[in-house]
Amino acid sequence: MNSAWPLVITLLYVATAMLIGLRARAGRSMNNLEEWGVAGRSMGPVTLYLLIAAGSVSAYTFMGAPGWAYSKGVAVFYVAVYLAYLALVAWYFGPKVWQFGEQFGHVTQASAIADRYQSPALGALSALVMAVGSVAYAVLQTIGSAYILFVMSGGQIPVWLGVLLVLACIAVYLYASGQRAIGRTNAFQGVLMLVVAWAVGLWAIHSATGGLSFAGVFERIAAEHPEFLTLPGAGGDMSFSFWTTSIIVSMFSFMPPVWTQWMSASSARTIRRSATWLPTYYVVILPMVVVGFIGIFSLPELVRADTVVLEYAMQHLPVVLVGLLGAGTLAASMSSSEPFIHSISLSVSKDVLQPLLKLSEGVTAKLARLLILPIMFLVIAPLAIAEPGSLVMILLVGLGFASQVLPAFIGMFFWPRASRLGVMAGILGGFVVTVAFTTLWRHPLGIHAGFWGLMVNLPLFVLVSLATPATRDEVVERFFRIAAPRGLTRVGKRVS
């Protein structure tokens, strides 16, 4: 591919995202956490819909998911199913989280945990360990971005330069406009991804089959490679139990940026309305995955499965579409990495450094903005350039941990008796099991390591909670007036 158009289109996208991100500030002061952290709790339903949708559709949709289709088959659709379930989670929990934030002044997930259990230590612990998973996630997305710039420039932009370019671009608008920049840029990126995915998918189908119907692709797969159309997939490793437990574990991973997104809504009703329509966005996955299936018979000798869409596009699609694919893939990785970078900085400042150094709200807000720079250039950039082999492992452990924070949320939304020590015991027990079953003995009996962690975590949480003092009544009542506005239930008997 010798044309300059793909690189020009990709760089045009970067410039547009930067302009949108900078303009999102609109003259507001960003030196307070309410504004920089949660956009003054002002986002309407459409922005919130695209913010959450684009944030959940990462470079995985444009590279990893087609790669899974290419190597495993329909097993990849567990992602679409769990993303729809995350919308159910947002519909139920989002409005309550928003009310907690609005009434108690929380701007991060960890501050809600610290408040509910009256334990800054528990808040700091959850902030720090969530940060490990978040850094790994942001690094993987940054590597994806740099790889796209490398391919689109025909190798002229090396990976190290691509990493610095993408991070510098995000740093400028994230520092200037905070969560408002994430909202506006994600809205733009969300629309771009949807258009690009369908344009590339339909063009690829036309070039492969001569028509525009998915049927031509799947009839050929059914005739030649039927193992790609069922579980456990062509690789034989996606059993029913792994499919089911992966969905359950992913569904209960309340990642901090999602919590911040809910708190950025203009009202509880806004979250409910956005969550209701959120699953419709996941039609974005279908055309990209179909290109992965086309690759099964068009590119049978591919070395790296996750490059299937890029390879196919460069061999069969017009240069303008290749450029749009570059822009769309870059949009997917940037829209996912920037909420994580923002959330790490916000939570480390608010939940770790503020209580530790006894900082004022004003100083903490300024620190949160500045902290994105060392996080990006001293942590994420070196890791992205070095591409450590264990990064995916760190990510899996980090995400496994995210699901282990579940007891903290059970105590916030369902069970007033949950205690600080019960939550800590559950998290630590579950985390140890998740780490062991991710690194030493991977997913025993075909069940996701995080699910094994929960099986240890939840009984420990209940037993230790019952054996240790609960949080003060006035705090618990404050939370449960929102979590259970109509009262609680004891074995069929309602109590107001």
Added chain:
Amino acid sequence: MRRFLVLPTSRAGWGLLIAFLTLVLAGSWPVISWVNRATLVMGLPLLVVWSYVIIFACVAVMLIGNRMVERDDHE
């Protein structure tokens, strides 16, 4: 208060909880094993069609939930 749990307090609330659980069950084993066949429906693999049925059923259930919540004027 500490002995209690948060559970639905109306028939409509229980109905919604059952609908949510049914949706989760529809995407899990054993239901998923019943649609795990190498057949095409409308040109797509059955498992793909089933995944999108679940996705759009989630939208339908949440739309019904919105009506219930807004009818009760309850956040």
